Amino acid sequence: MTAPVPRCFRGFRDVFAGDLLLKQRMIETVRAVYERYGFLPLETPAVEFVDVLGKFLPEAGTPDGGIFSFRNPDLSPTAPDGDPDRWLALRYDLTAPLARVVAQYADLQRPFRRYQIGSVWRYEKPGPGRFREFTQFDFDSVGVPGSAADAEACCIICDVLEALGFGAGDYIINVNDRKILQGVLEVSGLAETDIGAEGSQASTVLRAIDKFDRLGRAGVVQLLGRGRKDETGDFTEGAHLEPSQIEKLEAYLDAKVASRSAVCDRLAGLVGSSPIGAEGVQELRDIDRYLTALGYGSDRVAFDPIVVRGLAYYTGPVFEGVLTKSIVDESGQARQFGSVYGGGRYDTLVERFTGERVPATGASVGVDRLLEAMKLLDGARRTATAQVLVTTMDKERTADYLALAQQLRRAGFATEVYLGKGAIGKQLKYADKLGYRFAVIVGGDEFAQGVAQVKDLQLGKQMADSVGSREEWRKGQPAQVTIPLGGLIDHLRGSLA
RNA sequence: GCAGCCGUAGCUCAGUUGGCUAGAGCGCCUGACUGUGGAUCAGGAGGUCAAGGGUUCGAGUCCCUUCGGCUGUACCA
16 A cells, blocks of 8 residues: 555645635625625535536536536436436535525525625636635625616625725726627627527627637637637637628727716617617616716726626626736736626526526625735735744743733733743744744743743834844844733733734 | 646756756754844755656656646636
């Protein structure tokens, strides 16, 4: 038997304190905003039946390739392909399970407004900042027909990003409406084609528009026509539209202007006589009205015809939160973070189960991706969870050190007692590396006098720059004061105030 | 999934047309500077050169395969 090699499966990873503490603090901030709007928490299983997730491929009789799926171990291996219980999968988002919950519990009070955080899994190629297991933090309102809920969702996204330290101008929420997309396809002569149908012209067109950010206008236009060859020589088949059709869609691609109402006017013209298109424009007008009334201007929420949000289940307004602040990474490269929030209205997701049309809207934040951006924004990070390290100079007095730390904790200071080995110098180094604010030193002399040395490590760090010699550094005992043991708590309180 | 590039110490990398015991900086550990972080100084640990196979007198260097990473492309709830 060979020894196992410690390793993680591709696209999976371990997360250590430095990142994890930032993540947890961020989650707290997001949760506070969601609760301020009255959302309630929900938890659902990581594993769902594949047909519930809507990722079952009836033609092949197997689950979609993009998900982690497996056979139901409760079922006999010879269970027929048609058995809906046969396949299980890890959830790939939190919206599909939400739809299941709404369909399953008929007595849920509606509107049902819930927030949910959790890991989701996708079986796809990992990339930088892209993993096969990652965290999403969603909020959704179920049972809300009007555009007010969509406008509110945009406000929530703004509030979250601002609570996390992004200012107006550091981010933008781009909003579009699937009904407008549908209307434009309609007037371009692509109406009868089902968007969802694989290989349909309509779906090819939507995919092309979705690539605007990456390929630019010219690239999209190529994909609307014959197709596009990339720099490696790879060829992507286009939608093969007529020149007149492409012309209409080009006008659509150019419809974005700064003012939301002006975008609506332009889109109204492009959508022409299509009823569904007109409906979409009206939804955007409503959203604009609400946002304007609430003081969310186009510097924070803009209307952008380019937004598609994949071929997903969206039925009306769709939106994405994008970080626009240019962020410079360790190697000095400017990095674009792109979309961190994604969401929209999905009025047919519950209908799949019960036949009842239940309107719903919401959004999802990619926690890990947003965290990456935040790390680069304020590079400074602290790994310590405690503020105070009680050093143990005299191991014989360990009981006294433990008791002292207990006193500090009762007074509200997160405190660690150094229980490793090593002299005082090593202990202070440890405190310094982990980012402790204070070190408390009590040796034989101090015990005799009933005092403690309290060192402010942050202050000392600042002073270190101006100190040249070792003599000076040590003699100066930078940022260190002698405090009677009885006054220790008051001193720490005072220093933190 | 497809295509191209890459894989040498914990990290960033060097390693000449294949040629002695594979190196540096940073980090880490130990110690000195009388019981004190930084700086400085002196030591030390750490590599089956991603893994496996092949060519060769000889492979970190050349060839094949696998795994992993990056870039582009496809898909993306």
